[in-house]
Amino acid sequence: MKQVIIIIMFISTLVYSQQFKVDKIRGEVLVQRGTHEEFSPLKKGDLLSDNDLIITESNSFIQLDKDGSKFILDENSALGLSYLKKITINELLLALAMEEIRNVKPSNNNELSKNTAVYGEEANIDKTVEIKINSLGVKKINGAKQLAKNGYKESAIIAAKETYRKYPHVSKIVEDRIYFADLLLSLELNNEALEEFSTISMLELTQKQKNYVDTKVEKIKLSLISE
Amino acid sequence: MILLVFLITVSESFSQQSLEIYGGYSKLLSSKFRLNSFEWNSMNFNRTIDWEFTFSGALFQEPEFVSDIMIASIGKKLGDHYLYARYSPGFRKRFLLNTDTLVTISDTVKVLNSNLNYSEKFGFGYNYQFTSNFSAGFSLRYFEQSYSQDNIYFYFSDSVNTLITITDEWSKEHWRGDVGVSYQPFNNLILSLNSYNLFILGETGGFTDHQNLELNVEKGAVLSIDYEPINNLYLLTNVETSSSFILGSNIKLNLFNTNLALGFLIFHDEYQKPFIAGFQPSLNFSYKSLNFNLAATIYSEPRKGSMPADDLLNNGIHNIINNQYSYNSVSANFNLALNFKPEKNVEFVDVKIINAIFPTFAEEYLTEPIAIGKVVNISDKSISVKPSSFIQAANDEIVYSPTITIPPGDTTDVQFFTIISESKSDYNKREISQVDFYLSTIYEEFDDNLQKPILVNDKNSWDGRVKNLRYFVKHDILESNHYSKNILRENYQALQDTPQPVRDFNRIKILFDNFVSKMQYVSDPRASVEYVQFPTQTMEVKGGDCDDLSVAFSSILESIGIQTAFVDYISEDGISHVNLIINTKLEPEESNLITKNDKKFFLRKNNSEKDEIWIPIETTSLTDFNTAWEIGAEKFHSEAIENYGLAKSKVVIYDIY
Numbered sequence: 038m039k040q041v042i043i044i045i046m047f048i049s050t051l052v053y054s055q056q057f058k059v060d061k062i063r064g065e066v067l068v069q070r071g072t073h074e075e076f077s078p079l080k081k082g083d084l085l086s087d088n089d090l091i092i093t094e095s096n097s098f099i100q101l102d103k104d105g106s107k108f109i110l111d112e113n114s115a116l117g118l119s120y121l122k123k124i125t126i127n128e129l130l131l132a133l134a135m136e137e138i139r140n141v142k143p144s145n146n147n148e149l150s151k152n153t154a155v156y157g158e159e160a161n162i163d164k165t166v167e168i169k170i171n172s173l174g175v176k177k178i179n180g181a182k183q184l185a186k187n188g189y190k191e192s193a194i195i196a197a198k199e200t201y202r203k204y205p206h207v208s209k210i211v212e213d214r215i216y217f218a219d220l221l222l223s224l225e226l227n228n229e230a231l232e233e234f235s236t237i238s239m240l241e242l243t244q245k246q247k248n249y250v251d252t253k254v255e256k257i258k259l260s261l262i263s264e
Numbered sequence: 265m266i267l268l269v270f271l272i273t274v275s276e277s278f279s280q281q282s283l284e285i286y287g288g289y290s291k292l293l294s295s296k297f298r299l300n301s302f303e304w305n306s307m308n309f310n311r312t313i314d315w316e317f318t319f320s321g322a323l324f325q326e327p328e329f330v331s332d333i334m335i336a337s338i339g340k341k342l343g344d345h346y347l348y349a350r351y352s353p354g355f356r357k358r359f360l361l362n363t364d365t366l367v368t369i370s371d372t373v374k375v376l377n378s379n380l381n382y383s384e385k386f387g388f389g390y391n392y393q394f395t396s397n398f399s400a401g402f403s404l405r406y407f408e409q410s411y412s413q414d415n416i417y418f419y420f421s422d423s424v425n426t427l428i429t430i431t432d433e434w435s436k437e438h439w440r441g442d443v444g445v446s447y448q449p450f451n452n453l454i455l456s457l458n459s460y461n462l463f464i465l466g467e468t469g470g471f472t473d474h475q476n477l478e479l480n481v482e483k484g485a486v487l488s489i490d491y492e493p494i495n496n497l498y499l500l501t502n503v504e505t506s507s508s509f510i511l512g513s514n515i516k517l518n519l520f521n522t523n524l525a526l527g528f529l530i531f532h533d534e535y536q537k538p539f540i541a542g543f544q545p546s547l548n549f550s551y552k553s554l555n556f557n558l559a560a561t562i563y564s565e566p567r568k569g570s571m572p573a574d575d576l577l578n579n580g581i582h583n584i585i586n587n588q589y590s591y592n593s594v595s596a597n598f599n600l601a602l603n604f605k606p607e608k609n610v611e612f613v614d615v616k617i618i619n620a621i622f623p624t625f626a627e628e629y630l631t632e633p634i635a636i637g638k639v640v641n642i643s644d645k646s647i648s649v650k651p652s653s654f655i656q657a658a659n660d661e662i663v664y665s666p667t668i669t670i671p672p673g674d675t676t677d678v679q680f681f682t683i684i685s686e687s688k689s690d691y692n693k694r695e696i697s698q699v700d701f702y703l704s705t706i707y708e709e710f711d712d713n714l715q716k717p718i719l720v721n722d723k724n725s726w727d728g729r730v731k732n733l734r735y736f737v738k739h740d741i742l743e744s745n746h747y748s749k750n751i752l753r754e755n756y757q758a759l760q761d762t763p764q765p766v767r768d769f770n771r772i773k774i775l776f777d778n779f780v781s782k783m784q785y786v787s788d789p790r791a792s793v794e795y796v797q798f799p800t801q802t803m804e805v806k807g808g809d810c811d812d813l814s815v816a817f818s819s820i821l822e823s824i825g826i827q828t829a830f831v832d833y834i835s836e837d838g839i840s841h842v843n844l845i846i847n848t849k850l851e852p853e854e855s856n857l858i859t860k861n862d863k864k865f866f867l868r869k870n871n872s873e874k875d876e877i878w879i880p881i882e883t884t885s886l887t888d889f890n891t892a893w894e895i896g897a898e899k900f901h902s903e904a905i906e907n908y909g910l911a912k913s914k915v916v917i918y919d920i921y
Contacts, residue, residue: 072864072894072901088898090863117863119906131911173862202875203852203862 057085057101057118064097064112087119092176108187115173116180120192126224129191133198133229174204178213190220211237211246222257231257281460282486282502283586285320285334287546287559288512288529290490290498291446291454300339300348300389303585304488304502306458307401307444308348308391312341322354346401348389356383357584361413361573376429378413380576382479382584396648397448402441404465407584409479410435411471436469436478451650451667452492459485460504480582482506495661498525506534506582512544523550527559535579536588538564563590609647609705611712613638613675617699620719621658622727623691624735626684633665633679635716637701641670649711650704653680657697657720660685678703691723724801726794726811730832730842731918733796733811737819737828738920740799744816745823747803751778752824766857768826769848772879773889775820780886782806783813813883814842821846822920831880832916833903843882843896845917850877864897866905 059081067076068083069090079091079099092115093099101108103121110116124132177200185193197217201208208214214237221230231254238250284303291309300310300318310316316339324330334354340347361378384407391401412433419428444458461481471478484505491499496517502510512529527546532539546559567590581587615637621629634653641647651665665681680701699718702710726732752759755774762770786807794811802808802816818828827847832840845866850857852867852875859865867875880896881889900915909915 069861072861072897074860076860088863088902090861128908131908135905135908135910202867203855205852205875 056087057103057121059083059085059099060102060107061100062098065094066097066099067092085118087121090115090117092173110180110183113176114179114183115176116184117196120181120184120196121189122192123189124191124195126191126226129194129224132195136198174200174207175210177204178207178210182213182216185220190224193217194220209240211240211242214240215246215249218253222253227257227261231261281484281504281506281508281583282488282510283531283544283561285322285559285585286557287527287544288500288510289525289527289546289548290492290500290514291456291488292452292490292492292498293514293516293525293548300337300350302350302387302389302403302405302442304458304486305444305456306389306403306442306460307399307446307456308346308389308403309399309401309444309446309456310339310346310348310391312339312346315340320354344393346391346393348391349386351386352384355584356381357581357587359576359589362570376414376416378411380477381410382581383408384584398446400443400445402443405440406437407440407479408435408437409471411474411477413474434469434471434474436467436471438467439465440481441465454488454490456488456490457485458488459483476578477576477580479584480580482582500529508532508534514548524548533586533588535582536565540564608711609643610639610641610649610670610703612701612703612714613640615680615701615714615716617716617718619727620721621655621684622721622725622732623658623684623723624739625732627735628732629682629684631681634682634718635680635699635701637678637680637703637714638675639670639678639703640675641672644672646671647705649678651678651680652702652704653682653699655682655697655699655718655720657695658682658684658688660688662702691720694719694721694725724795724797726796728794728840730830730840730916733815733830733842734918734920736796736798736815737822740819741823743800744819748775748820748824751775763857765850765854769850769858771824772821772826772846772848776817776881776889776892779817779820780888780892783808783886785809785813785884785886810842810884814844817881817883818844818920828920830918830920831900831904832918833899833909834914834916843880843884843899845878845880845900848877848879851875852877863901864893866900
């Protein structure tokens with residue numbers, strides 16, 4: 038009897054954590070589970086949880102099944118499966134608000150947080166250390182765009198925001214920035230869209246991009262005034 | 265020709281324009297010691313709120329002791345107006361000028377004398393309070409002077425030619441008017457400016473050929489500064505345009521609900537010798553509406569019973585109660601002031617203790633009140649209220665909180681802050697103490713007071729609020745610094761071989777691995793009260809619960825300049841879990857130097873608006889750094905980020921500094 042209970046508990050745990058199943062797969066598709074460091078290849082029939090990150094290389098794709106719903110992640114993309122869910126506008130606003138909440142509070146009393154007791158000699162920055170800016174950031178933005186195209190607009194915006202912050206070099210790709218700013222506008226989040234377009238206007242833009250961004254900024258300002 | 269004057273004999277003494285008979289007390293004390301005096305206060309600065317009666321007597325140590333009534337006065341406050349009148353029978357000076365010349369007429373031998381008398385009879389004063397810290401006023405005083413001189417005349421008649429003596433008499437009366445202003449820019453400073461002899465009005469009579477003997481009424485002014493540099497110590501300075509000055513101080517003591525002020529001053533009089541002409545010790549005692557004052561005036565230069573009168577004949581005197589002919593004397597004054605109006609302007613409705621005292625949170629109480637009092641202004645004008653409190657088990661002295669202004673008739677919340685004394689106690693046990701709350705307004709004496717019990721916890725007690733754990737972190741920061749340095753010294757070479765950008769990260773790793781290798785998880789020993797160990801205690805007992813371990817490791821890192829913050833995971837059942845996030849100082853582009861998984865870190869903007877990589881650490885995971893990081897990151901990512909815990913305040917970050 039005890040064995041039965043243990044088996045039932047195991048299955049229920051498995052069922053609870055199983056949210057996605059690899060339905061179709063082509064090429065090299067990797068998974069990074071939870072907070073693990075390793076990447077491992079996926080194959081058809083594998084189970085995935087929302088803590089996992091999947092990454093597709095060139096000429097690869099993966100189709101996931103979640104309770105009968107299908108989602109395809111194209112080549113050169115990365116997606117944290119926790120984003121693969123419908124969220125409300127309110128939840129999106131909460132997530133955007135967190136950007137500010139988590140910052141260090143301004144303080145005038147930081148004396149003990151300064152480097153008061155550095156042990157050993159301060160060495161110059163080791164030039165041999167290679168800070169690899171890998172392609173994960175670009176892949177995540179690709180993944181976020183596919184989320185948006187599949188109707189997960191709110192999740193896509195959160196994923197993109199998080200990616201832009203953690204991979205700052207990606208935030209300089211203007212076309213993608215404009216894509217997500219337009220996404221905010223399509224959700225009628227005018228203030229947030231205005232802030233995003235204003236930030237984009239400070240990047241290096243082509244004349245065409247500049248005209249587009251300026252026009253958007255003006256339009257949003259007008260609509261905000263009329264509100 | 266007969267030599268007219270050789271010697272003078274003086275009765276009564278005293279001197280200098282702003283020297284007064286009360287021995288000098290700071291105007292900052294005047295709400296307790298309400299003794300008005302035109303001498304230092306011709307503008308009638310006064311904090312009377314109703315009627316005041318003052319009676320002064322003096323005992324003079326002349327060759328023989330002589331007593332006199334000095335002042336009987338009445339004062340009345342009417343709104344912002346103050347009226348004052350005084351009768352001053354003891355303000356007089358008499359000189360007997362003896363020529364030592366004997367005149368023999370027939371069989372009668374007569375000595376030729378002269379008498380010189382000065383007296384101030386009465387005076388009136390007025391003051392207007394423009395604002396709570398600025399007032400101005402004036403005074404009018406009536407003086408009488410007389411001079412009589414025995415003269416010899418030849419009497420010629422048909423039958424006899426002889427000499428006779430006749431006493432010639434002169435008199436003079438006048439009013440003296442003065443004005444002054446007083447300004448109190450700060451609670452502990454009063455500046456006053458008063459004139460002397462500004463107006464001489466209604467002069468009648470005169471000494472004709474002896475004008476030099478008339479009271480000298482040279483115009484001038486006196487600047488007074490009253491300053492309280494530290495509580496209950498008062499310094500006072502009067503500087504006159506004649507270059508005369510007074511320097512003095514008072515020390516106030518509160519004993520058994522009474523006020524005692526000890527005073528001492530020295531004075532320089534331009535018309536007296538030596539440079540410091542004398543000094544005045546004084547004792548002021550106040551209990552409710554009663555004042556008692558004792559003062560002595562002692563001159564530096566001993567005065568003789570008889571003195572040459574050349575200077576007097578040439579220059580006269582400048583002041584009736586204080587001049588160069590005053591005896592080396594001791595005087596005593598008795599004063600009584602009565603006040604029929606209750607002094608209370610404000611009173612407590614109630615005081616609510618907000619929280620028990622946690623001695624380790626001393627810094628907290630400088631900005632967070634320990635209690636809120638409901639206070640009502642029972643007067644008919646806006647009142648500035650100075651709240652203060654004294655916790656018997658935790659304060660060395662009364663602690664003053666910020667002053668607030670309450671409109672007439674209004675009830676307002678008043679905050680009470682405190683300063684926990686480090687020397688008062690070791691705070692090794694919890695105790696119920698008493699806290700005295702006080703309200704004071706324009707008076708030194710408290711308008712109202714109230715006593716309430718308050719729980720003073722021991723130093724390891726914690727109120728359960730995670731933000732207050734930072735006070736435990738700061739407690740042993742030096743010991744933690746020694747600990748960290750020792751560990752890092754042992755790993756000197758490993759750290760030197762580490763690339764600079766990840767050096768802090770590796771310090772964190774080394775310190776954590778060393779820390780957890782010595783620790784074990786131990787539940788809180790006390791169930792009813794939250795108990796947090798100081799970092800040194802955790803090291804000593806080699807264990808603790810999540811609060812203790814987070815506090816200790818935070819202290820270890822903060823002591824070497826690595827920023828940490830507590831993460832408070834608030835659950836539905838109200839039980840919190842605490843762990844740490846740590847600043848690696850790495851920039852987002854450098855994340856791949858420490859991890860390939862971006863769920864294991866999150867970014868916080870620093871004060872320069874630059875993103876830095878922070879990593880969550882589960883301090884109760886006493887295995888190794890990597891495991892503690894993974895567990896901490898998983899919990900943080902799931903609860904703070906994925907479930908919007910930060911936005912919903914289900915997860916709260918508290919920075920240590």
